[in-house]
Amino acid sequence: MSSLKCLSRALLITVGACAAATSVLAAQPAALDTGRIEQITGLKGTYSKQEDVFKVTKPRNDVKVQVDDWTMPPFMGLTSYAAFKPAHGSQVMMMGDTVLFEDEVNPVMSAALDAGLEVTALHNHFFFDHPKVYFMHIGGTGDVAQLSEGVRKVYDKIGEIRSAHADPENIFPGHIASPSSISPAPLEAVFGSKGQTNNGMFKVVIGKTASMHGATVGNEMGVNTWAAFAGTDDEAVVDGDFAMRESELQAVLKSMRASGINIVAIHQHMTGETPRVLFLHYWGKGKAVDLAKGVKAALDAQSASTR
Incomplete structure (x- = not known):
């Protein structure tokens, strides 16, 4: 082989090795800017070197909570957190759990969604708690500043609500008339399907199917979306x-x-089903047709998200 060919081959090998090394370096996640997270969220955090996770926490010590007739300190599970971990490149993953009272859940959920965060679960951890406490899980992947700002907006919304009235509310705004006398026809027109009636109430059920333990499960087994109207x-x-x-x-x-429809729970009803099915429970007050349009809009958004 000539000297020129040897030189050309060596250069190609070197360039290839450099490109591979650059690719590997680019794939490595960037180090967390913990100072920026603290600055934006307004909270101090702790770093786990073992897991490469930075976590900020905020105890709910602004409202006294009793569980099973015992005053519960935040250390026992009444502390909100948001944890940040490098994902890929400059991207960061955030996961968190937020301690909320009933009147905070939906305004805070809206604040999280509007800030580009995901809401992944909503449930209780206790029985016999006063006031009732709920836990909303949040998450997201993206720019560390955007995620930190989202977390800050979540906690700021909580502070805004509690500043307006220190004690948690125990009722949603609006009124429910009694006895019930819902007109089915306008609601059936909104949903485009017939519903059930009972003592002045109206209900529509839309079934889905899934596979579970080798069998098909559907509407009658509880895999469905439904909306019931009263008042x-x-x-x-x-x-x-x-x-x-x-x-x-x-x-x-x-x-x-x-x-304007309130979410009151997000969870699963089954295990081992395919595809995995999540359920959310909701509650809304207002004009019946407006509420029906709200539920129908969510059904349309669901259909659009699967295209």
Whole structure:
């Protein structure tokens, strides 16, 4: 082989090695800017070198909570947190759990969604708690500043609500008329399907299917979305259950909150099903047709998110 060919081959090998090394370096996640996280969230945090995670915490010591007739300190599970971990490149992953009272849940959920965060679960941890305490899990992947700002907006919204009234509210705004006399026809027109009636109430059920333990499960087994209306056409309440795939959850939540419908739980009902089905429970007050349009908008958002 000539000297020129040897030189050319060596250069190609060197360039290839450099490109591979550059690719590997680019794939390595960047170090966490912990100072920036603290500055934006307004909270001090701790760093775990073993897991490469930086976590900020905020104890709920602004309202006294009793569980099982015992005053519970924040250390026993009443502390909100947001944990940050490098993902890929300059991207960061955030996961958190937020301690909320009933009147905080939906305004805070809206604040999280509006800030580009995901809401992934909503549930209780205790029985016999006064005031009732809920836990909302949040998450996201992206720029560390954007995620930190989202966390800050969540905690700021909590502070705003408690500053307006120190004691948690125990009722949603609005009124539910009694006895019930819901007109089915306008609601059936909104949903495009017939519903059930009972003592002046109205209910529509939309079934889904999944596979579980080798069998198909559907509407009659509880895999469905439903909406039940009570009160009158002008002063109504809607409550129900919404069945969706994991990939549809955020679109449904955003649509429901945009319509002013309150989310009261997000969880699973089954294990081992395919595809995985999540459920959210909701409650809204207002004109019956407006509430029906809100639920229908969420159904449309669900359909659009699967395309």
